[in-house]
Amino acid sequence: NAGVTQTPKFRILKIGQSMTLQCTQDMNHNYMYWYRQDPGMGLKLIYYSVGAGITDKGEVPNGYNVSRSTTEDFPLRLELAAPSQTSVYFCASSSQRGAGETQYFGPGTRLLVL
Amino acid sequence: AQSVTQLDSQVPVFEEAPVELRCNYSSSVSVYLFWYVQYPNQGLQLLLKYLSGSTLVKGINGFEAEFNKSQTSFHLRKPSVHISDTAEYFCAVSPKGAGTALIFGKGTTLSVSS
Numbered sequence: 001n002a003g004v005t006q007t008p009k010f011r012i013l014k015i016g017q018s019m020t021l022q023c024t025q026d027m028n029h030n031y032m033y034w035y036r037q038d039p040g041m042g043l044k045l046i047y048y049s050v051g052a053g054i055t056d057k058g059e060v061p062n063g064y065n066v067s068r069s070t071t072e073d074f075p076l077r078l079e080l081a082a083p084s085q086t087s088v089y090f091c092a093s094s095s096q097r098g099a100g101e102t103q104y105f106g107p108g109t110r111l112l113v114l
Numbered sequence: 115a116q117s118v119t120q121l122d123s124q125v126p127v128f129e130e131a132p133v134e135l136r137c138n139y140s141s142s143v144s145v146y147l148f149w150y151v152q153y154p155n156q157g158l159q160l161l162l163k164y165l166s167g168s169t170l171v172k173g174i175n176g177f178e179a180e181f182n183k184s185q186t187s188f189h190l191r192k193p194s195v196h197i198s199d200t201a202e203y204f205c206a207v208s209p210k211g212a213g214t215a216l217i218f219g220k221g222t223t224l225s226v227s228s
Binding site: 004033040041042043044045048058090092099100102103105106107108 | 118123146150155156157158159160163165204208209210211215216218219220221
């Protein structure tokens, strides 16, 4: 049981490049989330999904896109990378039973935009 | 809207000393309360959570937290810390009946030295 896995672990991008951060969970969770963590700022929600085919914006969605074609996968797309997107990105998942459920986090992707 | 304030950004302590990490929250609705821990270069994992019932919650690794509704606080305590408790600790809230998104505080870095 791998839980939540993320790839890549680390990536350097040039300004204007695009990339997809991959996230997969094997716990059959309906809810999945993307957060970014900036130093001294805690985690901010970028996008979330309550099931395959359903996504919604979080607190800081600008510059990102998501899709959810399967229960297991929730990729995050950066179309035109900007230095402000330098951050650590965490994917998480939780069961469908609603608020109060534990979120399980992946190990994170560290992204540097130069 | 909800917000979470962690009152100390850094807490240095000696091994075997007691520690308290402070968390206050603001919300116009009832919330669930969480503490997550992040060890160096890892994702977040749940320490404990308060959903209802007894206001004293026990978690993993000897940590406990007390929910105080009148003071809107959820402070984390451990009577005797170990070097291995060195990590970043995040307090978070999730509003009841409003999905499962977590609102995080900025984190407290606990540094335990011998």
